[in-house]
Amino acid sequence: MTLQMDRAALTAFLLRDFGQVAADFAVERADTAGVALRLIAAERHLRPGGTVSGPAMFALADVAMYLAILSRIGPVALAVTTNCAIDFMRKPAAGRDLRAEARVLKLGRVLAVGDVLIFSDGEEAPVARAGLTYSIPPR
Amino acid sequence: MTLQMDRAALTAFLLRDFGQVAADFAVERADTAGVALRLIAAERHLRPGGTVSGPAMFALADVAMYLAILSRIGPVALAVTTNCAIDFMRKPAAGRDLRAEARVLKLGRVLAVGDVLIFSDGEEAPVARAGLTYSIPPR
Amino acid sequence: MTLQMDRAALTAFLLRDFGQVAADFAVERADTAGVALRLIAAERHLRPGGTVSGPAMFALADVAMYLAILSRIGPVALAVTTNCAIDFMRKPAAGRDLRAEARVLKLGRVLAVGDVLIFSDGEEAPVARAGLTYSIPPR
Amino acid sequence: MTLQMDRAALTAFLLRDFGQVAADFAVERADTAGVALRLIAAERHLRPGGTVSGPAMFALADVAMYLAILSRIGPVALAVTTNCAIDFMRKPAAGRDLRAEARVLKLGRVLAVGDVLIFSDGEEAPVARAGLTYSIPPR
Numbered sequence: 001m002t003l004q005m006d007r008a009a010l011t012a013f014l015l016r017d018f019g020q021v022a023a024d025f026a027v028e029r030a031d032t033a034g035v036a037l038r039l040i041a042a043e044r045h046l047r048p049g050g051t052v053s054g055p056a057m058f059a060l061a062d063v064a065m066y067l068a069i070l071s072r073i074g075p076v077a078l079a080v081t082t083n084c085a086i087d088f089m090r091k092p093a094a095g096r097d098l099r100a101e102a103r104v105l106k107l108g109r110v111l112a113v114g115d116v117l118i119f120s121d122g123e124e125a126p127v128a129r130a131g132l133t134y135s136i137p138p139r
Numbered sequence: 140m141t142l143q144m145d146r147a148a149l150t151a152f153l154l155r156d157f158g159q160v161a162a163d164f165a166v167e168r169a170d171t172a173g174v175a176l177r178l179i180a181a182e183r184h185l186r187p188g189g190t191v192s193g194p195a196m197f198a199l200a201d202v203a204m205y206l207a208i209l210s211r212i213g214p215v216a217l218a219v220t221t222n223c224a225i226d227f228m229r230k231p232a233a234g235r236d237l238r239a240e241a242r243v244l245k246l247g248r249v250l251a252v253g254d255v256l257i258f259s260d261g262e263e264a265p266v267a268r269a270g271l272t273y274s275i276p277p278r
Numbered sequence: 279m280t281l282q283m284d285r286a287a288l289t290a291f292l293l294r295d296f297g298q299v300a301a302d303f304a305v306e307r308a309d310t311a312g313v314a315l316r317l318i319a320a321e322r323h324l325r326p327g328g329t330v331s332g333p334a335m336f337a338l339a340d341v342a343m344y345l346a347i348l349s350r351i352g353p354v355a356l357a358v359t360t361n362c363a364i365d366f367m368r369k370p371a372a373g374r375d376l377r378a379e380a381r382v383l384k385l386g387r388v389l390a391v392g393d394v395l396i397f398s399d400g401e402e403a404p405v406a407r408a409g410l411t412y413s414i415p416p417r
Numbered sequence: 418m419t420l421q422m423d424r425a426a427l428t429a430f431l432l433r434d435f436g437q438v439a440a441d442f443a444v445e446r447a448d449t450a451g452v453a454l455r456l457i458a459a460e461r462h463l464r465p466g467g468t469v470s471g472p473a474m475f476a477l478a479d480v481a482m483y484l485a486i487l488s489r490i491g492p493v494a495l496a497v498t499t500n501c502a503i504d505f506m507r508k509p510a511a512g513r514d515l516r517a518e519a520r521v522l523k524l525g526r527v528l529a530v531g532d533v534l535i536f537s538d539g540e541e542a543p544v545a546r547a548g549l550t551y552s553i554p555p556r
Contacts, residue, residue, distance in 0.1 A: 017187070048156070054220050055198035062193055081193050082389060083411060085224040085363050085502030087530050087548055089523040105534075105543055106506040110388050111360060111413065113504050115532070115546060117522075126522055129532060131504055131548055133361060133411070135389065221528060222550060224363030224502050226391050226409055228384040244395075244404055245367035249527050250499060250552065252365050254393070254407060256383075265383055268393060270365055270409055272500060272550075274528065295465070326434070332479055332498050337472035359471050363502040 004074035006030050010067045013075050018063075025063055030071045034103035034114075037064040038121070041097050050094035057098065058086060061116040061130040064102035069112045069134055072104055078137045079112070086130040093120035098127070112136055143213035145169050149206045152214050157202075164202055169210045173242035173253075176203040177260070180236050189233035196237065197225060200255040200269040203241035208251045208273055211243055217276045218251070225269040232259035237266070251275055282352035284308050288345045291353050296341075303341055308349045312381035312392075315342040316399070319375050328372035335376065336364060339394040339408040342380035347390045347412055350382055356415045357390070364408040371398035376405070390414055421491035423447050427484045430492050435480075442480055447488045451520035451531075454481040455538070458514050467511035474515065475503060478533040478547040481519035486529045486551055489521055495554045496529070503547040510537035515544070529553055 005013065007030045014022045024045070029036040037060065039045065045056035062081055069079060092098060099119045106113040111133055118128040144152065146169045153161045163184070168175040176199065178184065184195035201220055208218060231237060238258045245252040250272055257267040283291065285308045292300045302323070307314040315338065317323065323334035340359055347357060370376060377397045384391040389411055396406040422430065424447045431439045441462070446453040454477065456462065462473035479498055486496060509515060516536045523530040528550055535545040 020183075020187075044159075048159075053198075054201055054223075055194045058197045058223075059192075059194035080230075081227055083224070083226050083361050083363075084193075084197075085222070085361075085548055087222050087522075087550065088220055089525075089530050091219075105504075105546055108506075113506050113546070115548075129522055129530070129548060131502055131532075131546060133504065222500050222502075224409055224500075226383075226411065228386075228391050244365075244407055247367075252367050252407070254409075268383055268391070268409060270363055270393075270407060272365065298461075298465075322437075326437075331476075332501075333472045333476035336475040336501075337470075340471055358508075359505055361502070361504050362471075362475075363500070365500050366498055369497075 001032055003030065003032065003071050005071045010035070010071060013070065021059070027067065028099070030067070034101060035064055035068040035071055037067060037100045037102065039098040039100070041095065051092045052098055054088060057088070057118055057128050058084065060098055060100050060118060061086060061128070061132065064100035064116050065114050065132045065134065068102040068104050068114060069107070072107055073136070076137065079134045081132060082135045083133040084130055086128060088128050090125060090127045092127045093123060097121040110136055140171055142169065142171065142210050144210045149174070149210060152209065160198070166206065167238070169206070173240060174203055174207040174210055176206060176239045176241065178237040180234065190231045191237055193227060196227070196257055196267050197223065199237055199239050199257060200225060200267070200271065203239035203255050204253050204271045204273065207241040207243050207253055208246070211246055212275070215276065218273045220271060221274045222272040223269055225267060227267050229264060229266045231266045232262060236260040249275055279310055279350070281308065281310065281349050283349045288313070288349060291348065299337070305345065306377070308345070312379060313342055313346040313349055315345060315378045315380065317376040317378070319373065329370045330376055332366060335366070335396055335406050336362065338376055338378050338396060339364060339406070339410065342378035342394050343392050343410045343412065346380040346382050346392055347385070350385055351414070354415065357412045359410060360413045361411040362408055364406060366406050368403060368405045370405045371401060375399040388414055418449055418489070420447065420449065420488050422488045427452070427488060430487065438476070444484065445516070447484070451518060452481055452485040452488055454484060454517045454519065456515040458512065468509045469515055471505060474505070474535055474545050475501065477515055477517050477535060478503060478545070478549065481517035481533050482531050482549045482551065485519040485521050485531055486524070489524055490553070493554065496551045498549060499552045500550040501547055503545060505545050507542060507544045509544045510540060514538040527553055
């Protein structure tokens with residue numbers, strides 16, 4: 001397996017096609033094992049108490065998986081999330097960035113499936129896990 | 140079954156405890172069948188093309204179910220989402236609010252389970268569906 | 279919307295293509311609202327204590343949704359389940375059949391999505407709910 | 418972390434408390450990384466074509482996670498599955514056993530969460546993945 005997009009290419013893609021949210025994320029790694037993506041925690045992601053909100057964790061899982069798929073098939077926009085099952089397991093540490101580790105488990109003709117683990121930065125126990133399916137447009 | 144919180148009480152709760160996002164939502168109905176919640180679509184919810192983003196739909200489902208549970212047990216904060224499985228089925232109509240219909244299917248001692256259908260305002264075919272589980276703190 | 283297969287046609291399909299499990303199920307209704315399917319509880323479906331097992335409930339949800347899709351598109355075999363998210367909410371009543379109510383929420387070109395509620399026969403509170411996605415083969 | 422039950426103890430537990438299905442499964446490994454469980458494919462697990470059925474894969478994921486939790490907390494029966502989200506990604510190889518790799522991601526006071534990958538014996542690409550939640554009875 002060869003990567004179609006590396007860390008630099010994914011970062012450029014985020015900036016160009018997802019300008020609205022690009023400042024929230026930093027691509028930390030993209031290799032054959034998957035993609036690591038950081039959510040740079042800001043006021044707008046937090047719940048009272050200073051922990052990252054559920055929707056912000058969902059967004060992190062969703063973008064991490066999207067980039068992991070693109071790293072394998074290239075910048076074919078228009079892949080869309082069809083399903084996400086997410087488990088919230090622990091309260092994230094207050095005031096800390098989150099890190100997502102996404103891996104692609106299946107890359108089919110019409111569907112891609114993968115999963116994501118989310119961690120508070122510097123912690124070992126995951127705060128959330130998600131399984132996601134993307135629909136890939138006909139090429 | 141009697142409701143512990145009606146539409147006015149839920150609206151007041153949203154404003155007081157979720158000030159950060161309260162302006163995004165309007166409680167349209169709260170009765171024994173469940174809760175209807177509107178997402179007032181604004182620039183920050185939209186993807187390129189003008190359709191509401193996945194994270195914004197997730198947030199709508201999550202808040203709608205939270206309010207449906209509170210309508211039954213009263214304003215015991217601290218109920219937390221433990222799981223959400225969401226299917227994105229259709230592209231929302233551009234520039235339109237979304238409406239969520241949430242119902243509680245089980246209200247147990249420690250877990251509450253329900254589901255949500257999401258519609259583009261004025262449309263009959265749902266754009267998304269979700270099943271959610273909440274953990275309820277010991278009283 | 280017109281149905282491609284009614285209750286009799288679905289029953290015949292089950293017998294012919296799913297002979298191995300056809301005796302477990304009875305199609306009770308098939309109309310534009312969806313399909314109602316009964317699991318005829320037998321020893322092999324039960325856990326110690328006499329309640330229907332999780333895998334038997336999963337099978338009921340899966341077959342009910344499959345038949346609901348076929349009722350709309352006709353007997354195109356080869357549709358396959360790609361995803362199922364199931365919540366087990368209550369212990370089924372001992373020694374009782376289960377009834378599933380399946381409805382199709384989306385019938386697309388390549389994916390069909392729906393949900394299922396499962397009840398102990400004669401009870402009003404659901405014992406389980408599931409959301410399922412099927413991949414539909416190109417025609 | 419120390420294991421409360423090893424491979425031999427889990428095997429004995431299966432035989433005693435799940436006599437009905439014990440012959441379907443073989444515990445291959447139980448350590449701090451999780452549990453590996455084999456489904457010994459038999460006629461009753463197969464779909465036409467000779468591949469293992471969805472309900473049999475669900476049962477494998479469910480039992481594998483159950484044993485992984487017991488390996489950590491000991492033989493406290495009564496833990497029950499509350500949720501399972503399963504993705505079916507590839508057709509299993511015909512006439513082949515399946516192997517599940519289950520890991521516990523969270524072991525809380527009332528809930529345990531983990532995930533499972535399922536492989537056709539001898540293959541590297543997973544045929545299914547699942548996330549599961551168990552409710553743990555008060556001790």
